Amino acid sequence: MTGLSTSLSWSEIALRVALTVAVSVLIGYNRSEHGKAAGMCTTLLVCLAASVAMIDVNLLLPTAGRSADSFVMNDLMRLPLGILTGVGFIGAGAILRRDNIVVGVTTAATLWLVTVIGLCLGGGQIVIGLIATVLGIFALWVLKSFENRLRQEHNARLVVTVDVNGPSESDLRHRLKAAGLSISGTHAILQSADRLQEFSFHVVRVCRREDTGTPQAIAALAWEPGIVKLEWGEFR
Numbered sequence: 295m296t297g298l299s300t301s302l303s304w305s306e307i308a309l310r311v312a313l314t315v316a317v318s319v320l321i322g323y324n325r326s327e328h329g330k331a332a333g334m335c336t337t338l339l340v341c342l343a344a345s346v347a348m349i350d351v352n353l354l355l356p357t358a359g360r361s362a363d364s365f366v367m368n369d370l371m372r373l374p375l376g377i378l379t380g381v382g383f384i385g386a387g388a389i390l391r392r393d394n395i396v397v398g399v400t401t402a403a404t405l406w407l408v409t410v411i412g413l414c415l416g417g418g419q420i421v422i423g424l425i426a427t428v429l430g431i432f433a434l435w436v437l438k439s440f441e442n443r444l445r446q447e448h449n450a451r452l453v454v455t456v457d458v459n460g461p462s463e464s465d466l467r468h469r470l471k472a473a474g475l476s477i478s479g480t481h482a483i484l485q486s487a488d489r490l491q492e493f494s495f496h497v498v499r500v501c502r503r504e505d506t507g508t509p510q511a512i513a514a515l516a517w518e519p520g521i522v523k524l525e526w527g528e529f530r
Contacts, residue, residue, distance in 0.1 A: 302352045306418070314345040314415045317427045318408050324434045325401055332388050332401045340381060340405050341412035347377050348416030374413050381409045404434065442503045450475075452495045452512065453525040460520025463493055473511035475499055490522060499528065 315338065322337030351370045385402030407430050414423035454466060461469070463482060470477055479496035499509065508526050516524040 307349055310345060310349060310415050313420065314341055314412055317411055318342065321404060321408055321430055325404060330401045332405060337408050341408040344377050344409045344412030345416030347373050348413050378409060381405055445500050445502055448499050448501065448528055450497050450499050450526065450528040452497060453492065454521065455490055455492045455523040456520050457522055458489050461518065466493055469515060470495060470497060473509060
């Protein structure tokens with residue numbers, strides 16, 4: 295069971311299908327655990343489709359090529375290639391853009407990986423398929439956990455409305471820089487009727503992914519004299 299063979303027993307088919315189910319459920323558990331739409335069910339179906347396609351290629355190998363009196367060439371590798379193309383569309387559908395945030399990239403890559411694993415297992419490349427599974431699990435669990443602990447740049451938007459007694463734009467910029475926030479853009483609106491000013495800052499915050507709370511400096515700024523309204527929104 296190291297590759298394609300013209301003879302395939304039912305025990306070999308059962309082993310390949312069983313490994314496909316076990317591997318896809320294991321990897322799909324990670325996606326379900328993180329609340330992704332493409333969880334265990336989707337991962338199992340994609341991986342199983344790829345595996346069965348390769349098993350079918352194995353069974354059809356005796357009919358490959360062209361007979362002496364035929365004009366038709368049976369190219370069996372079109373079947374797994376079609377599976378890979380189809381999964382590319384599924385992966386594209388799993389990627390979503392919400393404002394400045396792009397989500398679903400890891401899920402799409404996971405679907406692509408389980409497809410290749412299914413092709414390996416269905417084609418009898420058991421060792422390669424299992425190695426790819428171990429590496430995939432390492433990436434989804436170990437590397438993802440390590441990545442979440444890294445300090446990363448996150449974009450945020452701060453909107454501050456002040457009255458005549460409130461801080462000026464230069465004061466606000468100084469406080470943001472003192473808090474470790476980099477300013478990438480500023481927009482100011484003067485409301486002459488109410489004598490209010492609204493300042494909108496696009497800032498970059500460097501922190502861990504797990505640090506989702508409002509920065510202490512921003513929370514303290516809301517209680518400053520002259521601050522009428524403060525809004526903070528972070529994009530991850």
